[in-house]
Amino acid sequence: MSLPYAILTALLEKPSSGLELTRRFDKSIGYFWSATHQQIYRELGKLEESGAIRALPGPRQPTRGQKKEYEVLPAGRNELAAWVAKIEDPKPIRDALLLRLRAAGVVGTQGLEAEVRRHLTLHRAQLAEYRAIEERDFGNGRDSEGDRLRHLVLRAGIDLENFWVGWLEAARAELADMGPGVSTGPDTGTDARTGPESTA
Amino acid sequence: MSLPYAILTALLEKPSSGLELTRRFDKSIGYFWSATHQQIYRELGKLEESGAIRALPGPRQPTRGQKKEYEVLPAGRNELAAWVAKIEDPKPIRDALLLRLRAAGVVGTQGLEAEVRRHLTLHRAQLAEYRAIEERDFGNGRDSEGDRLRHLVLRAGIDLENFWVGWLEAARAELADMGPGVSTGPDTGTDARTGPESTA
């Protein structure tokens, strides 16, 4: 899995506590690998046990409610470097909206256009957000190697959202063209019913 | 979750057995919502129990090793139609390669370019496959509403792969430009080691 490596990366960028990581996952890294605080705490525990990271000193004992910062150990850094070079196939997308379009081909498009419009709005907003980040963080030239890589990742986000916006616009146009009048209405089932046991 | 709806859609397109569904999921629907036979059998069981689908007649009793076909009941069709219109936010992408790029910004790009090239090949192949399907299934005009929707979904696949190919080409160029010589080598850990307990 990728979560532990996401955490190692984040910790190398800056040693942090679980909650700080959670917050940072809501931005940057979380844009393409989200995680809840639960996952993060659990993973931090495992990483510490395996010797990939360690808690920074400070007066510890009752770990509850007390802030606990972690840093990456050499072993963890090596694992991360190994993972970067590892052969791992891309996983096919998993998108519910595409599935819904497909389903609409069978049960009708009732209510779909509104959803498509809503998604369009959300993706446009995300695109704008990414563009703002790009302007803010990569506006000038002068980028270090790390910066160039981060910029590349950001551009993937931008291009992806661009794809969505373009495709959703086409989808909306197509749906508008067809109108809601479609095959086999979605609510006619109470009367035309065929009982599950009627023929079995 | 979306799996049950994917199954309902597939079953509405054509009543099938678990194994047939599994095979069909390796094509078409599985391109954007994959599932193993295990998931499918489990879900079929739940759907049957909830009255969304039922097994077609035929001489049953010892269900083991015996083919068992399912069809969708009105209740299942209604659930599917309701799901199509449901408000459901798009989930952020989850892509390990982007994560690896990001990690490379911290531990070095060693071995990454090869992976990027490999992914490029895979995505080009997928793109070609989609294009072939498009030509085969949607070459002429004359499409029914269902066809138009399926075509839309396919175009999403095509555009997505197109995005990947373009972005991966840019990434490869950028990586080639930087070369493998990067910050803090990935293997230096056996000597420069800081023991986990040395300061705690």
Next chain:
DNA sequence: ATTCTTTATGCAACTTGTTGCACAACGGTG
């Protein structure tokens, strides 16, 4: 001083998805 909110860590239970294997029927082949 007590209460309330915020920061912070974590357990438990559940859902989804994956992997490995067992078992049953069916059809051919020696």
Next chain:
DNA sequence: CACCGTTGTGCAACAAGTTGCATAAAGAAT
């Protein structure tokens, strides 16, 4: 007919991700 590969269904155990809640410390409010 005994054996074997294919088709087909399914259990069990695990891994990953989600949700809800408990707990503890610290600071601010009354």
